[in-house]
Amino acid sequence: xxxxxxGINGFLILLLILGCQTxxxxxxxxxxxxxVADPFIEMHTGPGRGYPIFHVVEKGQSILxxxxxxxxxxxxSPRGKVGWVHEDQMEQTLTPEGERYETEKPTKEGFVNRxxxxxxxxxxxxxxNVLTLYTGWSWTPxxxxxxxxxxxxxxxxxxxxxxxxxMHQPFPEWYVSPYVKLGTGIITTKPRATLVFxxxxxxxxxxxxxxFRAYVSRQFFIRAEYNSYTILTSRNDNDQVEEWKLGFSVxx
Amino acid sequence: xETRIQRIFLRGLLPAILGLGSLQLAAAEPTESEQExxxxxxxxxxxxxxxxxxxxxxxxxxxxxxxxxxxxxxxSIEDFGTNDITGGIISYHVTEDLxxxxxxxxxxxxxxxxxxxxxxxxxxxxxxxxxxxxxLGFNIxxxxxxxxxxxxxxxxxxxxxxxxATDFAGDNHSTAVVGGGYQxxxxxxxxxxxxxxxxxxxxxxxxxxxxxxxEISTGFTIFF
Numbered sequence: 001x002x003x004x005x006x007g008i009n010g011f012l013i014l015l016l017i018l019g020c021q022t023x024x025x026x027x028x029x030x031x032x033x034x035x036v037a038d039p040f041i042e043m044h045t046g047p048g049r050g051y052p053i054f055h056v057v058e059k060g061q062s063i064l065x066x067x068x069x070x071x072x073x074x075x076x077s078p079r080g081k082v083g084w085v086h087e088d089q090m091e092q093t094l095t096p097e098g099e100r101y102e103t104e105k106p107t108k109e110g111f112v113n114r115x116x117x118x119x120x121x122x123x124x125x126x127x128x129n130v131l132t133l134y135t136g137w138s139w140t141p142x143x144x145x146x147x148x149x150x151x152x153x154x155x156x157x158x159x160x161x162x163x164x165x166x167m168h169q170p171f172p173e174w175y176v177s178p179y180v181k182l183g184t185g186i187i188t189t190k191p192r193a194t195l196v197f198x199x200x201x202x203x204x205x206x207x208x209x210x211x212f213r214a215y216v217s218r219q220f221f222i223r224a225e226y227n228s229y230t231i232l233t234s235r236n237d238n239d240q241v242e243e244w245k246l247g248f249s250v251x252x
Numbered sequence: 253x254e255t256r257i258q259r260i261f262l263r264g265l266l267p268a269i270l271g272l273g274s275l276q277l278a279a280a281e282p283t284e285s286e287q288e289x290x291x292x293x294x295x296x297x298x299x300x301x302x303x304x305x306x307x308x309x310x311x312x313x314x315x316x317x318x319x320x321x322x323x324x325x326x327x328s329i330e331d332f333g334t335n336d337i338t339g340g341i342i343s344y345h346v347t348e349d350l351x352x353x354x355x356x357x358x359x360x361x362x363x364x365x366x367x368x369x370x371x372x373x374x375x376x377x378x379x380x381x382x383x384x385x386x387x388l389g390f391n392i393x394x395x396x397x398x399x400x401x402x403x404x405x406x407x408x409x410x411x412x413x414x415x416x417a418t419d420f421a422g423d424n425h426s427t428a429v430v431g432g433g434y435q436x437x438x439x440x441x442x443x444x445x446x447x448x449x450x451x452x453x454x455x456x457x458x459x460x461x462x463x464x465x466x467e468i469s470t471g472f473t474i475f476f
Contacts, residue, residue: 032312046406046437048348050394067314067440069475070348074440120352120386122415129426131415133386153417153426192456193422220346248388250346 028076031064034101038092043083047072055081063093071105071218106219111251112173114138119223119249126241128154134249141172146181161187163207175215183207187231206230211245219250316441316475319343319351323445325469329381329420330455333362337381337467343389351389353412355429355449357467358382361420374457375421383451383465385429387414397436407436418453418465425453425463441475 036059043055047069057063057077063085064076072084087103095101121132129152136146144167152159165183189201211225224246231239320342327337339357346352359381367373394408412431417424433447451465 045396045404046394048391048394048408050408051396051406065313067316069316069440070345072348073313129415131386131417131426151417151424153424158424190424218347220350248352250344250352 028064031066031076033062033064034090034093034095035060035062036092037094037100038089041085041089041092043075043077043081043085044072045083047074047084049086051084055079055083073103106251108175108215110219111175111215111221112141114251117249117251119247121223121225121245121247123243123245123247125150125152125159125243126154128152128157128159130243130245132245132247136167142168142170144169146183148183148185156192158190158192159187160190161185161205163205165207165209169213176212177214178210178212181207181209181211181225181227183209187229201233203234204232206232213249219252221249221251223247223249317345319345319443319473319475321443321445321471321473323357323447323469323471325447325467325471327357327359327381327465327467329359329361329465330463331364331457332379332381333364335359335362335381337469339383339469339471341471341473343473349391351391351410352386353389353414354384354386355414355416356382356384378422380420382419383416383427385414385416385427385451387412387416387429387431405436405438407434409434412447412449416451418451421455421457423456425455427451427453431467443473443475445469445471445473447471 036057038059040056040058041063042053043057044051045054055077057075061078063078066074066076066082068074069084071087073087073090074082075085076082087105090101090103093101115138116135117138118135119133121130121134123130130150131152132148132150134146134148136144138144146165146167148163148165150161150163152161163183163185165181167179167181169177169179171177183206185205185207187203187205189203191200207227207229209225209227211223213221213223215221225244227243227245229239229241229243231241233239320340322338322340324336324338326334328334337357337359339355341353341355343351343353361375361379361381364374389410389412391408391410394406396404397407398404410433412429412433414429416427416429418427419425429449429451431447431449433445435443435445437443447467447469449467449469451463451467453463454460455463
């Protein structure tokens with residue numbers, strides 16, 4: 001506890017020192033340059049549509065690209081003004097080769113062709129509230145694998161489980177795309193402190209599930225699934241547990 | 253190719269327009285050797301500007317969608333007094349409006365009034381309070397704050413809602429989180445937060461009841 005506290009205090013001091021230094025160490029030569037092809041582009045004071053426009057760069061002038069945050073590019077104008085330009089306007093600029101600058105906007109096509117995804121789901125695990133974090137990797141448009149870590153907190157126990165799953169989606173090009181999954185993992189069950197119960201248990205489990213991903217916008221999609229777990233207990237009978245979950249994910 | 257077409261037009265088509273007949277039009281198409289000797293227009297050299305070109309490589313642009321940092325504040329642990337809390341936070345900004353945030357905090361529970369009065373401890377042993385959650389955040393009310401006449405900092409408010417767990421009094425409790433905060437950016441990658449979060453969960457120390465632990469904190473984050 002005290003170690004964490006002093007660590008955090010040290011971190012805050014470091015941040016303060018870093019924050020006091022101005023971030024103008026990079027010279028202009030390090031930045032890429034594009035030229036404005038629209039009649040003008042608008043520079044905002046911050047990376048959001050609500051921040052006011054304080055400067056415009058006219059057609060034919062060159063701007064330097066400093067960095068990007070979400071849909072916004074931080075640019076430097078020929079007069080040395082620094083502001084944020086939306087990616088829709090950046091698409092109306094030209095590279096030194098005279099080609100249109102491509103902004104790599106995350107789209108539905110990106111969702112269909114995604115490789116890496118991560119997200120969080122919440123729902124019901126046999127009456128307990130379950131929270132799951134996962135990351136997944138698509139090997140082909142149809143086949144992917146995922147790694148999940150979950151915690152189910154109920155009235156009688158604190159359950160933690162981790163699984164490795166292989167998933168198949170038959171229609172990867174659909175924007176609401178169903179999938180099936182099969183997997184295996186381990187589960188630990190810790191009884192509530194207020195109950196007199198046997199000691200902690202650790203078991204293996206098998207999972208079969210069905211669900212869908214639905215594209216929302218940009219990198220964002222929602223995911224819903226139903227899982228059926230078979231817990232291979234050391235007792236005579238195996239446990240069957242049903243789980244429903246809904247969550248949000250992003251692809252990279 | 254272009255110059256050849258130009259030549260056909262200039263030498264061939266113009267006489268044709270002038271009415272010199274179709275015969276001359278056919279004869280006007282020059283052979284390769286004629287082109288070499290022709291001079292005039294074909295001898296104009298294309299100017300080579302000798303400009304050093306800089307490649308625009310999208311991947312080399314620094315994208316800063318991740319934010320991480322630490323905070324310090326006070327939390328009112330229901331029945332167990334108001335205590336200081338330290339924590340860490342990491343966020344991923346999906347769009348200008350929306351972000352996903354994971355949060356972890358640690359505190360130490362104080363004595364309840366009952367414990368002070370009777371001298372009997374309700375929580376023998378561990379009084380550590382830990383909380384973690386994953387939440388969705390929405391940026392609202394973007395604006396600017398001014399310091400004097402020449403300095404302006406961009407700022408915004410945000411709202412948070414999420415789910416997580418609170419490990420306290422020997423048990424881990426499923427917890428709902430709602431909150432919000434105010435963020436001021438000193439430059440493009442260094443920000444200060446003032447946040448208010450409420451952790452709501454069911455606790456069974458003496459009977460079951462709903463606990464609502466309100467936390468107010470100040471923190472610093474960097475974007476990377």
